[in-house]
Amino acid sequence: MLRRVDSWTRTLRHAKPSSSESVRLVVERLSHEGRGVVRPGGKVGFVAGALPGESIEARLVERHRRFDEYRLLDVVEASPRRVTPACPIVERCGGCDLQHLDHDAQLDHKTAVLRELMSRTAGLEPAVPEAPLRSPPFGYRRRARLAWHVPRRGAPRLGFRQAGSREIVALAACPVLDPVLASLPGRLQPVLASLRRPRQLGHVELTVSESGDGRPWPVLYLHLVEALAAEDRARVAGFAAAEGAYLYLGLADQRAECVYRPEPQAPGYLLPESGLRLTFEPGDFLQGNAAVNRAMVRRVVEWLSGDGVRRVVDAFCGLGNFALPLAAAGLAVEGYEGDAALVDRARRNAADLGLDDRARFSVRDLDADAGLPDGVDAVLLDPPRTGAAALAAALAARPVPVVAYVSCAPATLTRDAAVLAGAGYRLERLAAVDMFPQTAHIEAMALFTR
Missing domain, CATH: 3.40.50.150 (Vaccinia Virus protein VP39)
Structure with a gap:
């Protein structure tokens, strides 16, 4: 009896099927990008969601000169390394393409x-x-960028892009996000939807800050198309205060404005083995x-x-993520970075940590x-x-x-x-x-x- 697989069947929904018939295939291996590789008739094919060793039912959806693409319909014989995805929207969200593999x-x-x-x-x-x-495997991601869309009809949506599409999948919670952020999108979405002028918002960035004692705080950064009206600004500030979250508002080409902070310190993260806390500003590059x-x-x-x-x-060198721990270990470090704002942050971190005698930073392309x-x-x-x-x-x-x-x-x-x-x-x-x-x-x- 076939085991039905719904995940990934929408991934190639824009492709025009070349055949309406399903074919039985055996998956040889995974491609570098995580798709199953098959060879019907000797020609390479790719099947999203299929795993090595599996016998599957699939449908040809697109022919190319050197390879073909298939849509997974059913798994006839499953790999022992196949697992049930933890996320209920994994088949629509474009974020996790290997959640079916242990x-x-x-x-x-x-x-x-x-x-x-x-x-x-x-x-x-x-x-x-x-x-x-x-x-x-889960709860690891401390940064996320969420898309925001206000349709002409229907409710606004905050979430990730749908696989193979520019449509946005509304996000109530995400299991790969840090626990501090995981359910925040679901609580934030109705607040943003209630704004008097919701189209003033472009997208949302979420980040985790750590205080000196290790306590995590969410950082909420709203990228704006236009400045918020006073009542909308008060609404999102009230949400941030209730959540205990930093709130920043930013217009294009302008430094983000901090509207609310739950503690006096600027946002930062810890490198405990080096005894360091590095500060950052919303929008700065951080490892995820x-x-x-x-x-x-x-x-x-x-x-x-x-x-x-x-x-x-x-x-x-960015804001000093590697340079400052190396300086703390006693090495003399020269950091080069093309982003002048990050160099400023690195210099400030070095000075605050008493490492500016061993770590120097310059702007360089x-x-x-x-x-x-x-x-x-x-x-x-x-x-x-x-x-x-x-x-x-x-x-x-x-x-x-x-x-x-x-x-x-x-x-x-x-x-x-x-x-x-x-x-x-x-x-x-x-x-x-x-x-x-x-x-x-x-x-x-x-x-x-x-």
Whole structure:
């Protein structure tokens, strides 16, 4: 008897089916982006929601020259690693594309993809293939951006984008959000819907702040199209006060205004192993997973605290997430960052923490100016998805003994690793980073020496 699968059947709803008949398929493996791979007649096909080893019923929905796409209809024989998704709207929400796969299997898949890409693209195998940096499977996410839509008819909606669509799925609660944020969207939505002019709101950002004693506080940042009317402003301020949440209002190209704060301190987060609290402002880039960020900071400090490392360049340093723990460990750090506002925040954090004698920060476009100062013992790279091509070339032309690379995109990590390998760098350590469980997104850390 077939076991009905409703999840992911809407993912390709805009594609025009090429056939109305279902076919029986066996799934070989997962693609890098987490879809099941099948080969009917020898041609590669992809099936969202299918797992390796499963026998499935699927329908062809789109033909391409090199591959086809199928819609999953039923699972005939399920993988032992298939689990029931924890979220009731997972089949519509576009956020979690691997919630049907158990967490350990997700990590196995991400580790295998990372190592395969590193071997194929850069020709490198790590001397020490480290275990992945693990996250709790749920309740981990400390940042979220929620879309807001006011239709001509019907109720306004606050939530995430629907899979394969720009439609918004109204969100009552989200199991991957930090417990402080998890049910906040459901309580916030009716407040926003009751505004006299709800179309003045563009979107909403939620973040978790930690006080010095570790107490978490929600941070609510409303991105506005126009300034709120006085009565609407009072309404959202009252909601923030009742929730014990920081409230910020922001118009485009203007600094966010703090309307309410539940404690005197600016929002911040803790790095307990380093004894630090770093402050931030709404809209600043923060790693989305607090537990994994702490693990990454510990690993970077461990990697760069070896014999002979005294002076470090932190490229793409942000507000000092890695630079300041390295300075607290006794190293001299120069941080480079293209965003002037983040550099200001890094300098302020260094001064507040008494580390400005060991951590200095400069604004620099690292794509245009990748030059390194003399006497550097190690370089830390933490680039955006586009990677660090210019810096990899600079490090190849002018090597340093140690390079640590924190990546949110394995494709550009391995591209840059190939450049380093061509200049004689060795891959000492490689680890997948479980930044976003329940998704196919892969992050990584790598250590190179020369």
